[in-house]
Amino acid sequence: MSTTTSAAVSPTVPAVAPSSPPSGSDKQASSTSVNKSLQLLDSFTSADLSLGVSELARRAHIPKSTAFRLLSYLEEGGYVERVGTDYRLGWRLFELGNRVQHCRPQGLRDIALPYLSELYASTRHVAHLGVLEGKDVVYLEKIHGHHAVRTPTTVGSRLPAACVGLGKAMLAFSAPDVVRTVLTAGLQRRTRYSISESGRLLRELARTRSDGLAVDREEAALxxxxxxxxxxxxxxxxxxxxxxxxxSRFNSNSNASLVHRAATQISAEYRKSLEQE
Structure with missing residues (x-):
């Protein structure tokens, strides 16, 4: 493949004067526009296929005229798509999301996927991979079948860490300040079985550290x-x-051994991949 290099600029051609740096007010306006654009993108939830300008403006707490102007810029960049008079998230966001470290080829999701598939094949239960983000678990992968039990999860969605097994498994081995962040934010109750007392959660995390496993007993969904x-x-x-x-048909003991073994294998393979980088 041939390469192209830029021709040298003749010394007789006057140099282009550098543009003036943006003033403080320009910087503030740009920052405000960026923040409002991000608020618009954050206004979409996993349950929303598309939303109108008025609803997006209401959720983002910005004027409708401002929302319409910013959405036109986001549409031009491929971050949203227009469907009639509504808007939905665009493919550009999907592309960017898959460039996140854990989602890149040979990243954590790539390494874990075969083990998650084996877990589903062995148990016929929904298999998940998630990471801790602040006080929440963000779901990176979900393997399920045609007749799988319904779960309140989708790839890219998040749930309170203290309510789900994934979250408790990570919190149990996290630094104290990470656990403190979750406790300070308040423990959200999703069902009557959710843990809402700090002391009880800390005792649960201690058991999880001892066992190497966390159990969610109808704490995220009945x-x-x-x-x-x-x-x-x-x-x-x-x-x-x-x-x-x-x-009613979940065998905690047999499933626990399979999950523990898969997690150990993923850990070893992921550590090896990090050493080779």
Whole structure:
């Protein structure tokens, strides 16, 4: 493949004067526009296929005229798409999301995927991979079948860490300030079984550290039980995996051993990939 180099500029051609740096007010206006654009993107939830300008403006707490102007810029960049008079998230965001470290080829998701597939094949329960982001778990992968039990999860969605097995598995091996962030934010109750007391959560995390496994007993959704194990590098969690199934037919003991083994294998392979970088 041939390459092209730029021709040298003749010394007789006057140099282009550098543009003046933006003033303080220009910087502030640009920053405000960026923040408002991000607020518009954040206004979409996993349940929304498309939203109108008025609803997006209301959720982002900005004037409708401002929302319309910023959406036109986002549409031009491919970050949103127009569907009639509504808007939906664009493919550009999907492309960017898959460039996140854990989602790149040979990244954590790539390494974990075969093990998650094996977990689903062995248990016929939904298999998840998630990472800790602040006080929440963000779901990177989900493997399920045609008749799998319904779970309140989708790839890219998030749930409170203290309510789900993945979250408790990671919190148990996290630094104290990480756990403190979750406790300070307040423990959200999703069901009557959710842990809402700090002391009880700390006792649960201590058991999880001892066992190497976390269990969610209908704490995220009624009728749903899951068992999770952390993926550890240097003793700290980079992610966790789990299997989730209907409480009435969920065998915690047999599922726990399978999840623990898969997490150990993923940890070893991921550590090796980091050493080779």
């Amino acid at each position: 009728g749903l039980t899951c068992v999770a194990a952390p993926i550890l590098v240097g003793g700290r969690p980079v992610a966790a995996i789990s299997v989730s199934g209907g409480t």
